[in-house]
Structure formats: C-alpha cells, structure tokens
Amino acid sequence: xxxxxxxxxxxxxxxxxxxxxxxxxxxxxxxxxxxxxxxxxxxxxxxxxxxxxxxxxxxxxxxxxxxxxxxxxxxxxxxxxxxxxxxxxxxxxxxxxxxxxxxxxxxxxxxxxxxxxxxxxxxxxxxxxxxxxxxxxxxxxxxxxxxxxxxxxxxxxxxxxxxxxxxxxxxxxxxxxxxxxxxxxxxxxxxxxxxxxxxxxxxxxxxxxxxxxxxxxxxxxxxxxxxxxxxxxxxxxxxxxxxxxxxxxxxxxxxxxxxxxxxxxxxxxxxxxxxxxxxxxxxxxxxxxxxxxxxxxxxxxxxxxxxxxxxxxxxxxxxxxxxxxxxxxxxxxxxxxxxxxxxxxxxxxxxxxxxxxxxxxxxxxxxxxxxxxxxxxxxxxxxxxxxxxxxxxxxxxxxxxxx
Amino acid sequence: xxxxxxxxxxxxxxxxxxxxxxxxxxxxxxxxxxxxxxxxxxxxxxxxxxxxxxxxxxxxxxxxxxxxxxxxxxxxxxxxxxxxxxxxxxxxxxxxxxxxxxxxxxxxxxxxxxxxxxxxxxxxxxxxxxxxxxxxxxxxxxxxxxxxxxxxxxxxxxxxxxxxxxxxxxxxxxxxxxxxxxxxxxxxxxxxxxxxxxxxxxxxxxxxxxxxxxxxxxxxxxxxxxxxxxxxxxxxxxxxxxxxxxxxxxxxxxxxxxxxxxxxxxxxxxxxxxxxxxxxxxxxxxxxxxxxxxxxxxxxxxxxxxxxxxxxxxxxxxxxxxxxxxxxxxxxxxxxxxxxxxxxxxxxxxxxxxxxxxxxxxxxxxxxxxxx
Numbered sequence: 001x002x003x004x005x006x007x008x009x010x011x012x013x014x015x016x017x018x019x020x021x022x023x024x025x026x027x028x029x030x031x032x033x034x035x036x037x038x039x040x041x042x043x044x045x046x047x048x049x050x051x052x053x054x055x056x057x058x059x060x061x062x063x064x065x066x067x068x069x070x071x072x073x074x075x076x077x078x079x080x081x082x083x084x085x086x087x088x089x090x091x092x093x094x095x096x097x098x099x100x101x102x103x104x105x106x107x108x109x110x111x112x113x114x115x116x117x118x119x120x121x122x123x124x125x126x127x128x129x130x131x132x133x134x135x136x137x138x139x140x141x142x143x144x145x146x147x148x149x150x151x152x153x154x155x156x157x158x159x160x161x162x163x164x165x166x167x168x169x170x171x172x173x174x175x176x177x178x179x180x181x182x183x184x185x186x187x188x189x190x191x192x193x194x195x196x197x198x199x200x201x202x203x204x205x206x207x208x209x210x211x212x213x214x215x216x217x218x219x220x221x222x223x224x225x226x227x228x229x230x231x232x233x234x235x236x237x238x239x240x241x242x243x244x245x246x247x248x249x250x251x252x253x254x255x256x257x258x259x260x261x262x263x264x265x266x267x268x269x270x271x272x273x274x275x276x277x278x279x280x281x282x283x284x285x286x287x288x289x290x291x292x293x294x295x296x297x298x299x300x301x302x303x304x305x306x307x308x309x310x311x312x313x314x315x316x317x318x319x320x321x322x323x324x325x326x327x328x329x330x331x332x333x334x335x336x337x338x339x340x341x342x343x344x345x346x347x348x349x350x351x352x353x354x355x356x357x358x359x360x361x362x363x364x365x366x367x368x369x370x371x372x373x374x375x376x377x378x379x380x381x382x383x384x385x386x387x388x389x390x391x392x393x394x395x396x397x398x399x400x401x402x403x
Numbered sequence: 404x405x406x407x408x409x410x411x412x413x414x415x416x417x418x419x420x421x422x423x424x425x426x427x428x429x430x431x432x433x434x435x436x437x438x439x440x441x442x443x444x445x446x447x448x449x450x451x452x453x454x455x456x457x458x459x460x461x462x463x464x465x466x467x468x469x470x471x472x473x474x475x476x477x478x479x480x481x482x483x484x485x486x487x488x489x490x491x492x493x494x495x496x497x498x499x500x501x502x503x504x505x506x507x508x509x510x511x512x513x514x515x516x517x518x519x520x521x522x523x524x525x526x527x528x529x530x531x532x533x534x535x536x537x538x539x540x541x542x543x544x545x546x547x548x549x550x551x552x553x554x555x556x557x558x559x560x561x562x563x564x565x566x567x568x569x570x571x572x573x574x575x576x577x578x579x580x581x582x583x584x585x586x587x588x589x590x591x592x593x594x595x596x597x598x599x600x601x602x603x604x605x606x607x608x609x610x611x612x613x614x615x616x617x618x619x620x621x622x623x624x625x626x627x628x629x630x631x632x633x634x635x636x637x638x639x640x641x642x643x644x645x646x647x648x649x650x651x652x653x654x655x656x657x658x659x660x661x662x663x664x665x666x667x668x669x670x671x672x673x674x675x676x677x678x679x680x681x682x683x684x685x686x687x688x689x690x691x692x693x694x695x696x697x698x699x700x701x702x703x704x705x706x707x708x709x710x711x712x713x714x715x716x717x718x719x720x721x722x723x724x725x726x727x728x729x730x731x732x733x734x735x736x737x738x739x740x741x742x743x744x745x746x747x748x749x750x751x752x753x754x755x756x757x758x759x760x761x762x763x764x765x766x767x768x769x770x771x772x773x774x775x
Contacts, residue, residue: 045738045739070733070734071733071736072733073733073738073739074739076689076691077596077597078597078685078687078689078691078692079600079684079685079686079687080691083484086480086481086484087468087471087481087484087730090471090472090477090478090480090481091467091468091471091472091481091730093472103596103597106597106599106600107600110600
C-alpha cells in the first residue's frame with residue numbers, strides 16, 4: 001500500500017511541476033485585429049515539394065497580412081478532406097478554407113454547401129465556374145508563362161551547343177518527363193517547347209509519362225531513357241528529384257520545376273519555374289476582409305508574381321540567358337508575345353484556327369468552349385485550370401498515361 | 404537472518420517476478436486506470452517537450468480538437484464527429500470480439516470491412532437509379548453483410564477443415580481486399596484515383612444529423628453482441644471452444660460449425676462497419692476508407708476484456724487521443740504521425756499493465772518487509 005501511495009505522490013509532484021512550467025509557456029499568435037482566419041488543407045506535409053510550396057506561401061502570406069491561420073496536413077482526397085474543413089471551421093474558427101489538391105474538390109464543395117458563410121478556395125480545381133456556389137472558388141496560375149520563359153533558357157542552351165559544334169541543328173532534341181497525359185501537363189510541356197522554339201527554330205522534343213506525380217525511380221528511368229534516345233536537354237513536370245539527378249549523373253542540362261535543384265545538381269541545373277501561391281492567398285484574405293466576393297476563377301500570372309523563375313545557374317546556362325529572359329518577359333507582360341500564338345505552331349502541318357476545349361466539367365469530357373480568338377489559344381481564360389490538350393508538331397509522345 | 408543469507412555470497416537479484424494470485428477486480432482496474440492516466444500524462448509531457456505549448460495547453464488543445472467549441476456554447480458538430488469515429492471503431496471491435504473469445508485470431512477486420520464497403524459502393528453505383536430507395540437500402544445492407552461474411556468465412560473454413568493458421572490467413576486477406584479496392588477505384592475513378600461522392604443509395608439522414616443513424620446502429624449492435632455472448636447458447640459455445648476445443652468436443656459441440664458460424668457473424672459485422680462508412684458517411688471508397696481501424700479494433704477488443712460495454716469506453720478513449728493529438732500535431736506544426744505515436748504510447752501502457760496484473764514484482768528489500 002505504501003508503494004501505491006509513494007507512486008501517487010510522485011505523480012502528483014510531476015503534475016505539479018508541469019503545471020508550474022505551464023505558466024512559462026504560452027503561444028504567441030498574430031494580432032487579433034483581423035476577423036479573418038484561414039484554414040489550410042494540405043494533401044501531404046512539408047516532405048512533399050508540392051505541398052511545401054503551398055505551406056511556405058501560406059505562412060508568408062498570413063504573416064505579412066497579420067492574419068491568423070490553422071492547417072491540416074496529410075488530408076487525403078476523400079471524406080477526410082470534408083472532415084478537415086469541418087474541423088478547421090468548428091474547432092479553429094476559420095472563415096476561409098483553402099485546399100491544395102485536385103481531388104479535394106468534390107469533398108470541399110460538400111463542406112461549402114454546408115457552411116454558406118465560410119469562403120472555400122481550391123487550387124487546380126475546375127468546377128467552381130459551373131457549381132453555382134457563391135462561396136466556392138478555384139485558383140491556378142498561368143505557369144505556362146513560366147515554362148515558356150524556362151523554355152527560352154533551354155533554347156539558348158541548345159543554340160550554345162550548336163554553335164560550339166557539339167550537336168548539329170537537326171539534333172537539337174529535348175526530353176520531357178511528365179506525370180500524366182492531362183491538359184495540365186500537356187499545357188506545360190507545350191509552352192516549354194514553344195519557348196525553346198522561339199529562340200532555336202529546329203528544336204524537337206520527346207515526352208515520356210510516368211503515371212505518377214511523385215515516383216523518384218520512374219522519373220529517373222524516364223529521364224535516362226530520353227537521354228539514351230538522343231535528348232540533349234531534359235525538363236520535367238513531376239515532383240521528385242528523379243529527373244534532375246539522372247541529368248546530373250549523365251551530365252545533361254536540366255530545366256527544373258517547383259524550385260531550384262541547383263544544390264543537388266550544380267553542373268546541370270539551368271533554371272526552374274514555380275508557382276508562387278502567396279499572391280492568391282493575399283488576394284483571398286483581402287477580399288474577405290473587405291467583404292468583396294472572390295472570383296469563381298482566379299489565375300495568377302507573371303504580372304501578379306504568381307509565376308516565378310528561380311535564379312539562373314550561370315555556370316550551366318548559355319551566355320546572355322538572363323537578359324533574353326527579361327526581354328521575353330517584358331514582351332509577355334505588354335502582350336506583344338502570346339505563349340500559345342497559333343502562328344508559332346502547327347497541328348498535323350496545319351495552323352489552328354478554331355479549337356473547342358473541355359472547359360466545363362462533365363462525365364463525358366465534352367469539348368464545349370471555343371478557346372481560339374484572334375490567332376491566339378487563350379489558356380486559363382475561361383477557367384483557371386489549364387485546358388490546352390493539343391498534340392502539336394515537333395513534339396513526339398513516346399507513350400501515354402491517362403491514369 | 405537476511406544477513407546470514409547474504410554472507411553466503413548468494414547474490415539475490417534486485418527484483419524477481421512472482422505470479423499473482425487472483426487480484427481483486429478493483430485492484431486490477433486501479434492498475435489499468437493508472438496505466439491510462441500515466442500514459443496520457445506522458446503524451447502531454449512529450450507534446451510539451453516537442454512544442455512550445457505548455458502542459459495544460461496540450462490538453463486544452465486536445466479537448467478542443469475533439470469537442471470543438473461545444474463548451475463555449477458552440478455547435479455539437481465535432482461531438483457528433485467524435486461519436487461517429489467512436490462508433491465505427493467500436494463496430495469493428497464488436498465484430499472481432501466473438502472470434503477472439505473463441506481464440507480465433509481474426510486480424511482481418513480491415514479487409515472484411517473494406518469488402519463490405521465495396522459491396523455498398525457497387526450497389527450505390529450500379530443499382531442507384533434502378534431500384535426504389537427502400538429496396539436499394541435493403542440490398543445494400545444484405546450485400547455488405549454477405550461480402551464481409553464471405554471475407555471472414557474463407558479463413559474460417561480453412562481453419563476448420565485443414566487447421567491453417569488463421570492469423571496469417573486473415574492478414575493476407577486484408578491485402579487481397581486492399582488490392583481489389585485499388586483496382587475498383589482505378590476502373591471506376593479513372594485517372595484521378597478518387598471515386599467522386601455518389602448521391603444515390605446513401606443511408607438516410609435522420610434528425611438532420613449525418614452521423615446519428617450510424618451511432619444508433621452501433622449502439623444496437625453493442626447491446627446485441629453483449630446479449631449474444633452472455634445469454635445465448637451460441638455465445639456459450641464460443642466460450643467453451645475458446646477455453647478448450649477438446650472439452651467442447653467432449654460435450655458434443657461441433658467445433659468446426661462454431662468456428663465457421665462465428666466467423667460469419669464476425670465478418671458480417673465488419674461488413675456493416677464498411678457499409679456505415681461507405682453508404683453512411685463517405686459515399687465513396689478508397690483503400691484508406693477503414694484507415695487501419697481494423698487493427699486498432701483488435702486492441703480495443705482486448706482492452707475491453709471482450710466486454711462490449713467496456714469496449715465503448717476504450718473506443719472512446721482511443722478516438723479521443725487520436726483526434727486530440729492530431730489537433731496538437733496540427734496546431735503545433737508537428738508531423739501528422741504524432742497522433743499515431745500518442746495512441747501507440749497509450750496502447751503500450753495498457754497492454755504492459757496487464758503484465759503487472761498477472762505478475763507482481765518483488766524487490767529485494769520488500770522481502771525483508773515481508774519477513775519482518
């Protein structure tokens with residue numbers, strides 16, 4: 001019995017000490033002046049480059065705006081996303097909810113119907129403009145502009161190789177590792193190719209798909225296969241380090257995505273494009289603060305600084321790359337260049353004059369909207385998520401993967 | 404006297420372990436409850452050390468994470484969410500309990516529930532617009548139970564006929580079920596790897612609350628399993644087979660029949676859990692729909708000593724810790740795996756304390772006390 005008593009005593013002492021420490025702790029959260037609290041729902045956590053990009057932007061934007069925020073990581077694309085939204089609203093008192101993954105959409109809309117007073121924003125989604133929900137919004141960025149600029153850097157590098165006699169002009173073939181044969185990826189590699197073509201007219205490109213957004217081994221193997229197939233420069237649209245490291249091993253220049261890979265690939269990294277979500281986060285916070293409606297679709301551009309290029313690795317990039325990129329960027333900004341100008345590419349040898357894209361989500365993937373006006377394919381105009389899904393001349397799809 | 408013993412250079416170990424005689428029930432429970440309390444305190448200390456949050460705040464966050472703003476006059480939404488999670492875990496625990504009582508280690512609740520859920524999903528998609536709603540509900544209910552029962556009875560038949568190892572067999576069946584779900588999601592969901600929520604064949608929402616029906620169904624099941632185990636002839640047969648198969652044979656119980664029958668029941672209840680998840684709340688399915696709770700249920704059943712009413716408390720405790728520590732992880736920017744760690748700590752303590760219920764530790768000096 002004595003023992004029981006002594007154990008109890010020790011417990012009480014422990015508890016007492018802890019309680020005493022309790023006084024010293026205390027969290028310091030931002031000022032409470034704003035009546036906005038944002039709840040973020042992330043698919044994975046900071047170990048995924050995709051989610052980390054969102055998480056960093058969320059932190060930066062909320063701290064800059066002096067707004068409180070809460071987050072829920074590891075929220076799969078299932079009812080768990082709905083649960084996460086409910087928890088952020090009911091427990092943390094959030095009145096703006098943001099989710100970062102495509103598959104979150106339906107589950108987030110479910111929550112949006114239940115909480116009409118809360119604003120729901122969703123990255124990469126496609127349904128907001130047809131959902132008829134005032135409090136549900138989609139957002140994306142015109143990353144095709146960033147990829148076009150990165151493509152210019154790639155084209156410059158190819159020109160350098162041609163000038164140095166390393167390859168002949170007809171051997172200027174690039175390789176591209178994509179995740180899926182979806183519009184989001186197709187829009188990306190096409191803009192990258194067109195960027196390169198704008199400075200190196202003889203360029204061609206091979207594309208391979210891995211069927212996964214994150215599979216280091218598959219991405220590595222795809223990059224190696226492309227290099228063996230004669231590609232002299234590689235870029236990718238998938239989230240692992242697979243392709244960049246394969247390039248570093250083989251000594252083949254690489255244009256990266258999601259952020260700089262220069263520390264791991266100092267001898268092959270040229271430049272990388274990425275989406276900066278902070279401008280959108282600030283926009284949605286401001287809208288709620290001012291009581292303004294958030295657009296059903298919001299597309300960040302290079303103008304809003306939603307589309308960024310990392311620093312150029314001068315050791316690998318061709319001379320004058322930075323200046324050329326600045327020049328093209330200025331032209332994109334003033335509208336004298338359009339990424340998907342139909343004069344710059346052909347489909348089956350013909351110039352496109354009309355194209356209907358699948359903009360409105362439906363079960364049959366019906367092509368419903370005319371997207372070519374005045375000789376330009378207007379990407380991300382009729383909804384924020386990309387819908388460019390045309391296979392143009394000069395690009396060869398070595399395989400296809402629709403998931 | 405002890406001095407003379409020591410002088411013989413007989414080195415006595417610092418402590419030794421003695422099997423206890425039967426401990427009075429209240430002492431056993433005192434040990435269990437203190438184990439839980441110590442484990443919860445330990446979770447608090449670990450959270451405090453990993454974050455900048457104070458010890459008291461850890462529990463404040465936990466309680467808020469589970470019950471929301473209920474105590475500040477807020478809505479009961481989170482409370483219902485807590486009840487729902489508890490109900491599902493309890494349902495799976497109820498399912499494995501009769502099998503466990505029979506000493507049939509059913510580690511396949513996960514797969515059995517997934518198959519039940521899959522049956523619901525297929526009915527919702529394929530028959531959703533073909534059958535009148537009440538008929539559809541009946542079909543969903545029956546097919547889900549059958550699918551779960553089928554997944555449970557396969558290992559049982561092999562155990563009864565060929566005495567195969569049921570632990571391995573049921574475990575393997577989980578993987579088969581997971582792969583089947585994966586394939587189904589692939590063909591039904593296309594490239595997005597998700598099946599969009601299906602609007603047809605959803606269980607009715609009663610009282611304007613999307614979780615109430617689930618909670619009620621599991622409450623009825625709890626009472627049902629209790630009565631079945633305690634008062635029915637079949638329940639008694641299960642206990643006899645569990646105590647000794649030879650005794651069972653001797654008194655004329657058909658052991659094979661009992662094994663198969665019990666696993667049909669076990670699997671069918673898992674099937675119900677799957678249905679509650681898919682037709683009741685998720686309206687969609689993926690490999691993670693049951694989320695490993697089929698394994699947690701094994702612990703709950705053990706911790707609850709196969710008593711359905713104690714299992715209610717154990718499920719509630721585990722769900723509380725899972726939701727609460729999940730909230731701590733989110734609030735303090737810890738990794739989401741922290742919730743698993745917290746639940747793991749508590750389970751470790753509770754399982755560990757059973758050792759101290761069966762055995763007592765005698766220290767060197769305590770012997771002196773005894774002799775004195």
